[in-house]
């Protein structure tokens with residue numbers, strides 16, 4: 228059980244966070260070599276050619292959709308983007324006729340997920356005249372699972388999908404215990420997190436095992452999925468080594484013992500934002516930014532005095548190494564690590580991309596301003612109004628800064644327009660911050676109340692509305708669902724921003740759901756994510 232304590236080392240309030248579980252593990256870790264890299268890549272290339280032919284040659288619509296869905300579920304969709312897009316463009320052009328719930332839901336999910344326009348009316352045929360779903364469907368587990376997954380892509384004002392989501396959820400909850408694995412495992416995962424919001428890499432890892440157990444798996448696709456998993460895993464291990472070395476050099480455990488030491492969990496988090504090899508640079512940058520933002524959060528929330536908070540905030544506004552001189556020793560370390568990280572990131576960018584670093588610095592400045600505002604309110608004993616608390620809290624969630632930071636290491640699709648867009652706090656970023664903040668407030672309620680903290684957004688809402696916690700939580704959950712509808716909508720609305728970037732924001736928030744809800748507050752309680760980290764980076768697949 229965690230509790231607050233007076234840290235002997237620092238002689239002030241601190242919080243007994245779970246320690247770093249990994250130490251130097253990833254500095255020396257190397258996944259066992261089963262085949263040479265050269266062999267793996269040559270074999271994978273041959274298999275890719277075979278899969279391309281498979282996609283082209285399958286004539287039946289349902290067969291084609293199933294093939295695409297399987298490829299995506301196995302985590303290798305990114306290798307066939309052009310082919311998948313061509314299939315879906317053709318699919319969109321035909322009128323799809325089927326009375327099978329699974330097939331219709333699959334058609335809907337594939338098109339919507341890829342940004343093609345598709346109406347919820349496609350599900351009208353499964354409803355009674357009063358708008359309820361036909362009870363005959365409630366024993367069709369596969370159909371309900373597909374409906375539930377499709378309905379999670381709901382946008383604003385889609386009443387059919389709203390009803391579908393509750394209907395499918397209830398039906399699956401009743402059926403799950405009578406199902407056989409692997410369907411049972413898939414349903415039970417989806418009940419926590421519908422597939423479109425699930426961490427793709429982890430879902431692929433599970434599904435590879437499940438697909439192998441199916442009666443007639445396609446062995447070409449299966450082999451490719453396994454090989455690619457191991458190839459990408461080896462890359463992830465190299466990246467983990469690099470960021471672990473950076474972290475070891477920074478050494479927060481020794482120097483900043485009050486703070487969460489979460490470099491490996493941060494990297495795991497970011498593997499959910501982008502796992503594909505082409506995002507290697509972006510992944511490393513964002514993982515470092517998240518781990519450091521966590522240290523900054525704890526510096527302001529649990530450790531620094533108001534005066535120290537003020538000094539650090541001033542130094543960050545000035546953003547020059549000389550300003551470190553006036554800071555206490557431990558703050559000097561925080562401050563210089565922050566400045567050095569931004570410098571290092573700038574150095575890694577191409578000359579034409581260097582301007583991006585200024586957006587990151589601006590993001591950190593805005594974040595620190597919000598932390599300082601919170602520290603001042605706490606020191607003054609001020610109880611903010613709900614609106615005041617919400618406005619500051621959306622920024623102090625770090626989500627707006629991290630949305631912007633997620634673009635920094637990406638290639639040419641991250642244009643200047645994209646940085647302008649993300650910095651203007653568009654509705655998608657606002658929705659993302661709301662979802663993340665509401666989830667964090669509900670999940671973190673007990674922890675935050677065990678330390679001396681500013682009233683949370685939830686507290687402010689309860690006070691203002693004179694509501695119990697349970698009633699307020701129901702309201703927050705409704706707002707969270709609304710936020711998801713707005714996030715889904717962002718995929719369908721034309722903006723100057725590439726869908727590649729929109730997907731990063733979506734994935735980021737999905738990872739908050741996965742880590743805080745599915746993995747039971749796993750960012751704060753790393754023992755809850757340890758086994759998933761092992762599965763992704765420590766255990767290779769047998770080939």
Ligand SMILES: CC(C)=CCC/C(C)=C/CC/C(C)=C/COP(=O)(O)OP(=O)(O)O
Nearest residue numbers: 517520521524623624625663664667671739
């Ligand atoms: C808000 C949220 C879930 C963000 C997830 C993204 C992430 C890991 C950001 C890094 C900074 C951080 C740990 C914020 C949440 O801390 P906290 O739980 O102590 O929240 P608080 O101090 O902002 O209340």
